[in-house]
Amino acid sequence: MMTQQEKQINYMGPFLTIVFLFLIVGFLTTANTQFQGPLKETFLMKVGNLKNTFATLITFSWFLAYPICGGIGSSWINKYGYKGTLIRGLWVMIVGLGLFFASSYFTVRFPDADIMMGESIIPIGFFIFLLGSFVVGASATILQVVINPYLTACRVKGTQAIQRLAIGGTANSVGTTLAPYFVTGVVFGGLAMEDIQISQLMMPFLALMLTIVVVVFLLMRLSLPDIQGTRVEKGEKLEKSVWSFRHLTLGVCAIFFYVGVEVCIGANINLYAIERNCPSPALMATLYWGGMLIGRLIGSSLSKVPPRVQLVVTTLSAGVLALLAIIFNNPWLLTAVGLFHSIMWGAIFTLAVAHLGKYTSVASGVFMIGVVGGAILPLLQGVFADLLESWRWSWFIVLLGELFMLYYALVGSRVRQTAD
Structure with missing residues (x-):
């Protein structure tokens, strides 16, 4: 429940600020995955028959941060509050973008600095890029530990929690939709893969660093009130383990599969399309993320449909499309899955943190552990694609993920214990 003081706060400004930050997170997440194809053709020319495996390490290293850093985000919220944590998270982002710049600069400056791994020759700059990722x-982890509970708890008149998450998700999807063409059109100037140069990475990353610096200074001047009852107060201790809430624990598992299958398609569909000699592989990624944007726009208006019902319908639909894509060996069918993936995050998060009260901010950090699915499943899929010498059968990973989320919607999300 909101206190009388909180009811008098107008959360529209803070809400819009958080939504904008969600856009940045989505943009950078997808931009990072879209470097797989270009870097496969540049950094990884001498890797041999493990190009898919090494290329998916870019996504793996990004999502590996979620289980490691989710707890940091929760502890920062309890220590510095929501605004202080956002600012610190953005400074971490600037450091990471600086490492992206350094990877390009180092490779251009020292073109012969390589590491031998078996029969594979890998530039040191590639490992710097992985560290930046x-x-x-x-x-992104720290920002989302703030964004998700804040959107859930900040009461904006005429909305419910899942709607606010859908609106935030819509902004996130705007970022993810723009990112593929930012990478291919702006960073690499629309060049064919074989004509791409590593030196083209430097200026765009410097521009992104400058943009985030401006965002930090603007955020420092904005009012972003804390929300009572969603985090542990100073000196207070939690009586229970956050893992004692079964619906949260299974929710973490569900988000593992959700993020995993979302990224499998978003990051690897272009590699699948290249294998099938489809024109404009970047278009497929854009259509997939664009479908998520459309779905979230629709989801933000579904004020009367419960999260559980939304999750059942979307997982069934996505599962059918994934199965058809395998049967017909057609990557175009996977682009339509984005429409149904669009509101799964909000539905799962809403169900997972239901009735958690002061455990909410801690639960949000724990929730981020599940996002490691975005690291593990796409990498596993890349390994399968190399072993099977085809991407076609690797999409069974996506189908299994959809089935687990369906189980969570029907059974696992039922609340058996509350924080009261």
Whole structure:
């Protein structure tokens, strides 16, 4: 429940600020995955028959940050509050973008600095890029530990929690939709993969760093009130383990599969399309993320449909499309899955933190552990694609993920214990 003081606060300004930050997180997350194809053709020319495995390490290193840094985000919220944590998270992002710049600069300056791994030759600059991917992923983790509970708890008149998450998700999808063409059109100037140069990375990352610096200074001047009852107060201790809430624990598992299958398609569909000799692989990624944008726009208006019902319908639909894509060996069918993936995050998060009260901010950090699915499943899929010499059968990973989320919607999300 909101206190009388909180009812008098106008949360529209803070709400819009958080929504904008969600856009930045989505943009950088997808931009990072879209570097797989170009870097596969540049950094990884001498890797041999493990190109898919090494390329998916870019996504792996990003999402590896989620289980490691989710707890940091929760502790920062309890120590510095929501606004203080956002500012610190953005400074971490600037450091990560600096490492992206450094990877390009180092490779251009020292073109012969390589590491031998078996028969594979890998530039040291590639490992610097992986470190940058982890650090920016850590920033995205910390920001989302703030964003999710804040959107859930800040009461904006005429909305419910899942709607506010859908609106935030819509902004996130705007970022993810723009990112593929930012990478191919702005960073690499629309060049064919074989004509891309590593030196083209430097200026765009410097521009992104400057943009985030401006965002930090603007955020420092904005009012972003804390929300009572969603975090542990100073000197207070929690009586229970946050893992004692079964619906949260299974929710973490559900988000593992959700983020995993979302990223499998978003990051690897272009590699699948290249294998199938489809024109404009970047268009497929854009259509997929664009479908998520449309779905979230629709989801933000569904004020009377319960989260559980939304999750059942979307997981069934996405599962059918994934199965058809495998049967017909057609990547175009996977682009339509984005429409149904669009509101799964909000539905799962809303169900997972229901009735958690002061455990909410801690639960949000724990929730981020599940996001490691975005690291593990796409990497596993890349390994399968190399072993099977085809991406086609690797999409069974996506189908299994949809089935687990359906189980969570029907059974696992039932609340058996509350924080009261």
